Amino acid sequence: MITSDLFTKLQLFMDYRGYSLDQLEQVTKISRRNLLRDIDRVNSLLLEGNLASIELVDDRLQVPRVDKDSLFDHWPNLDKQIFFQTERPEMIVLMLLLQKSFVSNYHFQEFLHMSKNAVGLDLKEVKALLSCYDLNLSYARKTGYRIVGQKENVFRLIDRSLKTILSQQIGRWEVHYISNYWQFDLKIQAIEDLLTTSKVTFVPERLGECVYWLAIVIHLTESWKDEPIGHEFSRSPLLTDLMEKFPSLKAYPNAVVKRLLAAVEGDLSYQEKRSKMEGLAEKSMASTEETIDREEKTPISRKNQLEPSAIQKVMEEIIDAVKGKTGVEFPEGRAFKENLYRHLVPAYYRIKFKMQLSNPLTEEIKENYGALFELVSLSLDPLSRLTGEEISDDEIAYFTMHFGGYLSLDEPSSYTKKAVVVCPNGISSSLMIEEQLKRIMPEIKVDRLLSTHDLSAEPLEGIDMVFSPIQVICKKPVFIAKPIMNAIEKDFLKKEVYHYFHIQDATNESIDQLMKAMEEYAVIKDPIALRQLLKDYFAQQDRKESLLKKEGERLEALLKKDKIQCVERVSDWRAAVRLAAQPLLKAGDIEESYIDAMIQTVEDIGPYIVLVPHVAVPHAGADKGVNRLGISALLVQEAVDFNIKGEEEDKEDKQVQLIFVLATVNSTAHLKALQQLAVILDDEAFVEQLIHSSGKDEFYRLITEKAKEMD
Secondary structure, rough: EOOOOHHHHHHHHHHHOOHHHHHHHHHHHHHHHHHHHHHHHHHHHHHHHHOOOOOEOOEEEOOOOOOOHHHHHOOOHHHHEEEEEEHHHHHHHHHHHHHOOOOOHHHHHHHHHHHHHHHHHHHHHHHHHHHHHOOEEEEOOEEEEEEOHHHHHHHHHHHHHHHHHHHHOOOHHHHHHHHHHOOOOOHHHHHHHHHOOOOOOHHHHHHHHHHHHHHHHHHHHHHHHHOOOOOOOOOOOOHHHHHHHHHHHOOOHHHHHHHHHHOOOOOOOOOOOHHHHHHHHHHHHOOOOOOOOOOOOOOOOOOOOOOOHHHHHHHHHHHHHHHHHHHOOOOOOOOOOOHHHHHHHHHHOOOOOOOOOOOOOHHHHHHHHHHHHHHHHHHOOOHHHOOOOOOOOHHHHHHHHHHHHOOOOOOOOOEEEEEEEEEEOHHEEEEHHHHHEEEEEOOEEEEEEHHHHHHHHOOOOOEEEEEEOOOOOOOEEEEEEOOOOOOOHHHHHHHHHHHHHHOOOHHHHHHHHHHHHHHHHHOOOHHHHHHHHHHHHHHHHHHHHHHHHHHHHHHHHOHHHHHEEEEOOOHHHHHHHHHHHHHHHHOOOHHHHHHHHHHHHHHHHHHOOEEEEEEOOOOOOOOOOOOOOOOEEEEEEEEEOOOOOOOOOOOOOOEEEEEEEEEOOOOOHHHHHHHHHHHHHOOHHHHHHHOOOOHHHHHHHHHHHHHHHOO
């Protein structure tokens, strides 16, 4: 029996080629018994496709290399053999929307290769899914099963269903299976060629979803045969080409524009070179702004149109908020903002138009970068206000990946090898991979980030290796590296690279020295076992240190009672910052230059350090005079004016009474403490308690008790 999940398991084993079963058990959290069972099942699949089997050599996986592009050619009768899994409700949805004739329960059984009872259970899930989009599943003896409801909601349902199906390893094959069932061509290649040859740049991981959405909608609207809306799109070449090649889309230009905008990269050079977003967002949306869209009953007006100045303002607000809440100084160069803007623009449209985003890394990011996730979440309020919508965890996770990619430890002064990171899933994933590589293998410099499309055109001169989350074709050695890796995956990757390039591992050098010293004073009965024991010990210590660097110290461990001051008044905000920093200066945690740098930063870019009303968290770069990680606090009874630019907006909020000075040695060691502090300060009632505390003893008790309550 061939089930759709077997292809996912095959990919899993291909990704972990060379791992031992013990390592794989720890990485996947799947028991050894179940792993062996899955290997047997996948081997049956490979045998049926006349492919080599997975073998265990010295308890390590030896997995055949299979070309993904021709993978399904090995099973010519797969459409008659396969049993679908959790994606069945979404497949039923698309099958019904694309139906050419009467559909009964029998057709579902034939389509899914399932029993009548199993189909009945699936239809209950379909009804629940449809209800989320105000749609209904109707049945009549003459017409069979049909999906009924507003067409705007149908378009959103297609988007959701496709994302679920395409997230499967076998997803694209499944969509074509549906079209083949009804015997029509999806025209995928024609649509993809049209989009990729236009002047519009699409987010790599969103392009495929957009192409398949258009393919389904084109076929659907051809069957609806609605009259076109009388508008020209001469100012938008992409829309003009789409409408000319697929005339049925002329009846639903707003739906098409919305879907395209949710997949288009933002261009920070918009105002200088008005070619990409102008042709699609500004002009096409302006040309339809007076139109009552028959599938929506409301026009796409300028309130939905993204003005470059508005999104740039929000971007700056988000950057300031993340800087203020994390205490991290991000790069000043244009590249940092360009990368963020590329993601921010489509994110705006997805959120504004209520298009669901599925991020497969969300739970891993929350587990591994929980503090940063919470701080970024608190910093996205400007985007929430602009869209009028809450930001989902999946969207927050992508922003966390972007900012997390710029968190790094001190870089070494010299490198022995150069690498490029190639990623099919956009800049955020690449940045996360780069950040992890710096920590795992500091001897290797990531020279640049490339898309899979750009890789073939790059000469890669002077580059020693390529890192990618998927296997890519390249003349240089390719190593699999994921945006988030656990300790075992990091260890395995490091061993692979070091072995290939004959790089000496510092840990092995330490073990050699330790073994040599012990041999002088003791008889070692089993040197091999002792060496492995020492390697395991150092690996465990590295993991503990890595965890500490990633999560950092807790607030109650950093903010001691002797670092807290309470005073009646100070002369101005500069004096407040200087006074608040004195405990850190006296303890030797910082130099006088760090205080000067904090003040200069506020003078240069304004009071972004006022994180919440009446609370400021001044900080500067670690290179400005930080010796040790630390936090100090100052409570001022008479509010200090931090409204240094004299702005009328929120001027009352900038009357500060609480100042927390942050001194950080790198961009990660303090994140846990700041996450706790940010959550604490988000509680207005508790902030009032701190402000009205009787002195440093009560202040210290209140804040430490609150911090300890948090996980």
